[in-house]
Amino acid sequence: MARVFSKRSFLPGLLLLVLILLATLPLYARGAYILVLLAAILMYIVLTVSWTIFSGPTGYISLAPAAFFGVGIYTAAILGKVLPLFAVVVAGGLISFILALLVGTITLRLRGVYFAIFTFGLVVLIKELLLFWEITITHTRGRFVVLVDNTTIYYVMLGIFVAVMLTAYFIRRSKYGLALQSIGEYEEAAAHIGINVTMVKVITFGISAIFMGAAGAIMATRWTYIDPYVAFNPLLSFLPVLMAIFGGMGQLYGPVIGAAIFAYTEELLLTKFPYYYMLTFGIILVVVILYLPNGLVGLIPKLWRRRAGGQRAST
Amino acid sequence: MRVLEGEKVTKYFGGLAAVSHVDFHVDQGEIFGLIGPNGAGKTTLFNLISGALILKSGVIRFQGEKITGLKPHQICRRGVARTFQSVKVFGNMPVLQNVLLGLMFGTPTAMSSAAATREATGLLEFVGLSAMSATPAKDLTLANQKRLEVARALATKPELLLLDELMAGLNPTEVAQAMELVTKIRDKGITILMIEHVMKAIMNVCDRIMVLHHGEKIAEGTPREIATNKTVVEIYLGE
Numbered sequence: 001m002a003r004v005f006s007k008r009s010f011l012p013g014l015l016l017l018v019l020i021l022l023a024t025l026p027l028y029a030r031g032a033y034i035l036v037l038l039a040a041i042l043m044y045i046v047l048t049v050s051w052t053i054f055s056g057p058t059g060y061i062s063l064a065p066a067a068f069f070g071v072g073i074y075t076a077a078i079l080g081k082v083l084p085l086f087a088v089v090v091a092g093g094l095i096s097f098i099l100a101l102l103v104g105t106i107t108l109r110l111r112g113v114y115f116a117i118f119t120f121g122l123v124v125l126i127k128e129l130l131l132f133w134e135i136t137i138t139h140t141r142g143r144f145v146v147l148v149d150n151t152t153i154y155y156v157m158l159g160i161f162v163a164v165m166l167t168a169y170f171i172r173r174s175k176y177g178l179a180l181q182s183i184g185e186y187e188e189a190a191a192h193i194g195i196n197v198t199m200v201k202v203i204t205f206g207i208s209a210i211f212m213g214a215a216g217a218i219m220a221t222r223w224t225y226i227d228p229y230v231a232f233n234p235l236l237s238f239l240p241v242l243m244a245i246f247g248g249m250g251q252l253y254g255p256v257i258g259a260a261i262f263a264y265t266e267e268l269l270l271t272k273f274p275y276y277y278m279l280t281f282g283i284i285l286v287v288v289i290l291y292l293p294n295g296l297v298g299l300i301p302k303l304w305r306r307r308a309g310g311q312r313a314s315t
Numbered sequence: 316m317r318v319l320e321g322e323k324v325t326k327y328f329g330g331l332a333a334v335s336h337v338d339f340h341v342d343q344g345e346i347f348g349l350i351g352p353n354g355a356g357k358t359t360l361f362n363l364i365s366g367a368l369i370l371k372s373g374v375i376r377f378q379g380e381k382i383t384g385l386k387p388h389q390i391c392r393r394g395v396a397r398t399f400q401s402v403k404v405f406g407n408m409p410v411l412q413n414v415l416l417g418l419m420f421g422t423p424t425a426m427s428s429a430a431a432t433r434e435a436t437g438l439l440e441f442v443g444l445s446a447m448s449a450t451p452a453k454d455l456t457l458a459n460q461k462r463l464e465v466a467r468a469l470a471t472k473p474e475l476l477l478l479d480e481l482m483a484g485l486n487p488t489e490v491a492q493a494m495e496l497v498t499k500i501r502d503k504g505i506t507i508l509m510i511e512h513v514m515k516a517i518m519n520v521c522d523r524i525m526v527l528h529h530g531e532k533i534a535e536g537t538p539r540e541i542a543t544n545k546t547v548v549e550i551y552l553g554e
Binding site: 175178179182185186188189192193194195196197 | 422
């Protein structure tokens with residue numbers, strides 16, 4: 001039987017269809033809930049995919065997402081009243097980028113658990129510095145953020161989502177993707193075959209921070225009131241790691257699926273079973289990590305093989 | 316012409332002199348052997364040349380230019396490639412990609428991906444791994460992983476190749492093949508500096524040999540001179 005769609009055109013076609021659906025959703029969605037929910041899911045995807053850009057291939061476990069996300073939030077709080085929304089989001093990304101370059105230059109010589117602890121320390125450090133600044137110098141405790149309607153938040157988040165996916169895709173395909181992977185395997189060997197390991201690491205770390213900062217800047221507009229505790233929530237440092245492992249880091253769509261299912265399940269459990277939410281969630285995570293070391297997407301080749309085998313048997 | 320030159324090269328680990336005031340030079344087109352008991356400072360000297368470690372004092376020149384203080388990737392792009400005592404191939408990547416990385420990053424000029432693939436395939440053929448180009452590097456035997464490291468190093472288009480115990484852990488047949496490979500590389504015009512414990516290999520392929528002991532140079536000369544040198548024999552046989 002002749003195939004109508006070749007496999008080659010099938011995937012981009014499907015992606016385009018999903019994107020068109022997502023882009024036109026506000027036109028026929030009933031009520032704001034679906035947009036708010038989708039914006040939240042997209043935010044988790046953006047954080048997870050941008051985390052994977054750097055930490056996936058190199059194996060440097062960064063716990064800094066909350067720091068960059070928080071920097072984005074404060075950018076929105078401070079610049080939101082003077083700059084248009086688009087400029088605020090870009091500024092959030094840029095400031096996070098610069099911070100990541102600075103932090104990366106200092107810390108990327110640390111390996112393994114030391115790097116993880118330092119990056120987590122960054123979250124705490126910035127939070128404490130801001131608290132100190134707000135209490136002793138500006139005499140405030142929190143800030144109000146200019147409110148933006150849900151549809152705009154949704155569209156900006158969708159834009160960031162598309163940007164992070166394209167970036168992740170092209171880095172993965174480029175020679176720098178290969179270089180990052182070699183750094184993850186044997187950093188020493190990578191340096192001795194001519195890879196400027198420090199530069200590759202610092203720049204990729206910076207690029208991954210752009211999207212976290214931008215996501216923070218747009219999400220801040222939904223919360224209207226922020227303080228350092230809200231902005232630098234340490235949970236947001238751990239969730240991207242969990243979501244990426246949950247989805248599986250072998251493929252680009254792994255973290256996307258992981259974050260989407262994770263975020264939706266969280267929402268579902270939280271609204272339907274608020275008392276058992278954490279318990280159920282914990283059990284799901286443990287089962288996935290125990291039985292699916294390659295994450296949820298590790299299931300796909302397994303099922304595919306089983307199905308393909310079945311078809312062959314029937315012919 | 317001297318490709319590589321070291322003057323009073325010194326490196327301390329804490330209070331211990333791992334390499335102490337070593338003078339050496341490697342001539343264009345020769346195979347230069349570096350031997351000595353365990354802990355003599357051979358690998359440390361390699362790490363100093365390739366930039367993995369920074370010298371305490373002294374100077375190392377490559378093609379007349381000082382390379383001390385340069386980063387490993389800069390030294391590689393100038394034309395010094397190396398392999399590792401404990402193999403460091405990128406295990407989860409296919410064999411071909413290991414070599415491609417060397418081509419893409421190790422040379423000063425960029426090349427198209429088609430040309431790079433063609434060249435990588437050629438290099439795999441040269442070291443005898445063409446049949447395994449799609450295999451993940453971790454699935455190769457030790458001997459083949461060592462060949463892959465050589466191919467990856469050659470991909471960076473070196474003038475000087477540093478081989479750190481290429482023959483360690485290989486069986487006699489594999490040692491013979493490795494010796495053949497080393498001479499083939501030299502015949503391409505690449506100068507070789509090699510650390511080796513397999514005496515048969517070092518005596519057969521090297522033009523000159525330097526002996527290190529406790530970080531100091533105790534002898535230098537042709538294989539024949541080294542084999543009859545009294546100090547060297549004493550150290551190796553413990554007389």
